[in-house]
Amino acid sequence: xxxLLDRPVELKETTSPAxxxxxxKALLEWIAIHSLGIAAALFFTLPFVxxxxxxxxxxxxxxxxxxxxxxxxxxxxxxxxxxxxFLTWWKNTLLxxxxxxxxxxxxxxxxxxxxxxxRFRGRNLSLMLVISMMMLPPQVVVIPMYLFWAKQLDLSGxxxxxxxxxxxxxxxxxxxxxxxxxxxxxxxxxxxxxxxxGDLRTLLKVVLPMAKPGIAAVALFQxxxxxxxxxxxxxxxxxxxxxxxxxxxxxxxxxxxxTDWNLTMAATVLVMAPVIxxxxxxxxxxxxxVTLTGVKG
Numbered sequence: 001x002x003x004l005l006d007r008p009v010e011l012k013e014t015t016s017p018a019x020x021x022x023x024x025k026a027l028l029e030w031i032a033i034h035s036l037g038i039a040a041a042l043f044f045t046l047p048f049v050x051x052x053x054x055x056x057x058x059x060x061x062x063x064x065x066x067x068x069x070x071x072x073x074x075x076x077x078x079x080x081x082x083x084x085x086f087l088t089w090w091k092n093t094l095l096x097x098x099x100x101x102x103x104x105x106x107x108x109x110x111x112x113x114x115x116x117x118x119r120f121r122g123r124n125l126s127l128m129l130v131i132s133m134m135m136l137p138p139q140v141v142v143i144p145m146y147l148f149w150a151k152q153l154d155l156s157g158x159x160x161x162x163x164x165x166x167x168x169x170x171x172x173x174x175x176x177x178x179x180x181x182x183x184x185x186x187x188x189x190x191x192x193x194x195x196x197x198g199d200l201r202t203l204l205k206v207v208l209p210m211a212k213p214g215i216a217a218v219a220l221f222q223x224x225x226x227x228x229x230x231x232x233x234x235x236x237x238x239x240x241x242x243x244x245x246x247x248x249x250x251x252x253x254x255x256x257x258x259t260d261w262n263l264t265m266a267a268t269v270l271v272m273a274p275v276i277x278x279x280x281x282x283x284x285x286x287x288x289x290v291t292l293t294g295v296k297g
Contacts, residue, residue: 048272055265062262076266080253085241086267089249096159096233096245097226103166104173104222105215111169112177113203117189127178133171138231146235157240162232166222173218180214181207220282227275246271 054062055076057069080086114120115127150156184207192202208215230247237243244252250271257263 051265051268051272055262055269057262059260059262062260062265073262076262077270079263080267080270083253083267085244085249086253088242089244089246092159092243093227093245093247096162096229097223099163100166100226101219101222103163104170105219107167107169108173108177108218109208109211109215110203112174112181113207115174115178116181116184117186117207130171130174130178134175142235149236156236158243159233159237159245161236162226162229170222173222176218176221177211177214180211180217184210216282220279223278224275 050067053067053069056072056074057066058071058073061070111130115123115130145161146156149161153161155161188206188210189202192206197205228247229245230251233243233245233248237245237248241249241252250267253267254264
């Protein structure tokens with residue numbers, strides 16, 4: 001009995017050649033698909049890795065062909081923070097991006113709600129005007145706008161010419177929110193009105209909770225746009241360094257440290273880091289909002 005138990009049990013191969021071929025094909029397809037994904041990820045990631053590694057090099061090594069720091073110079077970031085005006089640029093950028101995002105969201109939601117759910121004469125014409133505003137480059141109106149803010153209101157050298165217009169909505173944000181609100185069934189709005197809710201209460205109590213992904217997408221778009229804006233601060237704040245933003249101040253920092261590539265890269269990392277972190281933590285709502293805006297037009 002023990003001899004029978006000690007003998008190895010021979011299992012007959014149950015898989016057919018066709019099944020083995022199918023498994024081998026599926027494995028090769030998996031490797032091919034993920035190889036392309038890995039290559040694409042490296043294509044977009046390696047520039048950020050290069051900037052980060054360069055920011056931690058010494059002054060001499062940053063001018064060499066080395067890719068890995070010999071000594072990790074974390075003090076480069078402290079040197080950037082100690083640069084006169086850098087913290088002021090941070091404060092101005094947060095003011096511009098934060099206030100601008102709030103104003104755009106608050107002003108664009110009612111307009112998008114009206115275009116999506118109200119039936120009134122001229123609705124299609126209003127939508128066409130919004131879309132046409134999206135096609136109008138800001139450079140076309142920069143001269144009259146500058147004359148208005150600088151000459152008439154004497155606000156040149158401040159960020160208010162960039163912040164105040166955002167209180168009147170943004171064409172792209174209105175269009176994006178309108179597309180998202182079109183996906184909300186009208187039955188929810190009808191039920192709220194049957195319960196006695198007016199248009200404003202229906203918007204606040206029913207529509208806004210259901211439109212969180214679309215609102216998050218609009219807010220992120222506007223935040224990124226304001227954070228990375230270079231053209232606007234260059235036009236209105238160039239003569240006042242106390243009103244510069246990070247995007248415009250980084251150009252000045254680069255000019256002052258044109259041979260200190262490690263410090264320039266450290267400053268670049270500090271400018272990019274908040275945007276990357278915000279997108280990393282909000283990417284689910286962002287992707288969901290952008291995806292659902294194209295479901296129904």
